[in-house]
């Protein structure tokens with residue numbers, strides 16, 4: 099049974115897929131978005147919501163800056179609120195080696211356009227009075243902030259509906275085959291026909307590309323986060339540390355979300371993940387070290403989610419070689435921050451326009467002839 103024909107079928111309803119579907123529909127395409135579960139309930143709905151330059155790779159800074167502007171103005175283009183708060187961001191150094199790391203990374207990111215400067219301990223304490231006085235220095239970015247990631251699905255569902263996208267939740271796609279005028283997607287027991295396909299499966303991009311006999315390893319990180327009970331004001335910035343092992347912010351209603359890439363346990367193939375007790379304790383200790391006033395605040399919940407990473411830790415965004423009309427987008431480190439703008443650029447290409455900024459073709463990661471086509475230079479974290 100075939101359920102109609104679309105100009106574009108997007109497979110995966112996280113922030114990448116939902117954004118591409120939205121922009122393509124607004125660009126005049128008849129779009130279907132197919133999501134295995136509920137919209138934005140994997141990485142895109144469970145992440146820490148940090149919209150930061152300090153954790154973004156230098157190569158992605160220009161995209162993240164544009165995306166930050168989009169997030170701050172979300173009600174204007176998305177039409178719905180995702181609880182975005184813009185504020186200062188600080189990354190802290192407690193040791194000499196962290197000082198070196200901070201300077202190196204601040205240099206690379208400011209060269210890429212982020213307004214990041216190194217500040218003294220006294221200046222850092224003015225920006226964030228709650229910070230541990232034992233810090234040696236910090237890097238400061240005036241463009242930082244956070245969103246309420248769990249609102250992502252709600253906001254996008256409404257926007258997609260308003261744009262006329264057919265959203266199919268709890269609709270796992272099991273395969274993709276070429277047809278005479280496009281592709282057919284298998285969704286037991288039906289098929290969906292579309293002229294163009296975008297694969298936006300997060301960590302599941304690897305099995306999705308397998309439908310096309312393309313082997314591209316996608317590393318699965320199992321990041322975990324914790325949230326505290328509501329407490330009085332203890333901080334007013336987005337805080338990290340040079341090593342990247344901490345991200346901290348207090349939401350307007352008083353809870354503090356603690357993250358920083360501490361690893362939980364799980365398996366992409368079963369979709370099951372859980373937090374690790376040791377990671378929860380280590381992460382909470384680091385949070386208290388950065389903001390001592392958190393010492394008597396209780397954690398109320400911890401959770402984990404899957405984050406995707408390619409071999410060179412840069413995204414794959416662009417056409418799938420050898421399969422005309424099939425596109426891919428994902429594997430962006432700190433990917434929530436830059437996703438709306440990356441999706442905007444990809445959609446321009448899909449609509450036949452020249453993208454405002456270059457895409458990140460996947461050819462560089464494929465074995466065999468042509469894999470050297472795109473030079474990949476080592477990127478600072």
Ligand SMILES: Cc1cc2nc3c(=O)[nH]c(=O)nc-3n(C[C@H](O)[C@H](O)[C@H](O)COP(=O)(O)OP(=O)(O)OC[C@H]3O[C@@H](n4cnc5c(N)ncnc54)[C@H](O)[C@@H]3O)c2cc1C
Pocket residue numbers: 109110111112113114115132133134135136137138139140141142143144145146147148149150269270271272298299300301302320321322323345357402403404405406427428429430431432433434435436
């Ligand atoms: C705990 C955690 C904290 C993070 N914190 C931050 C942060 O603070 N700031 C930041 O910028 N980034 C952060 N990230 C990274 C960010 O969340 C991700 O880079 C981003 O959300 C990835 O979006 P995506 O759309 O590519 O993937 P996802 O959100 O994972 O979406 C992929 C979707 O594809 C669907 N899918 C899979 N297979 C199929 C199929 N066969 N058929 C149909 N649908 C399918 C999945 O169900 C899923 O909904 C964090 C990640 C995690 C896990």
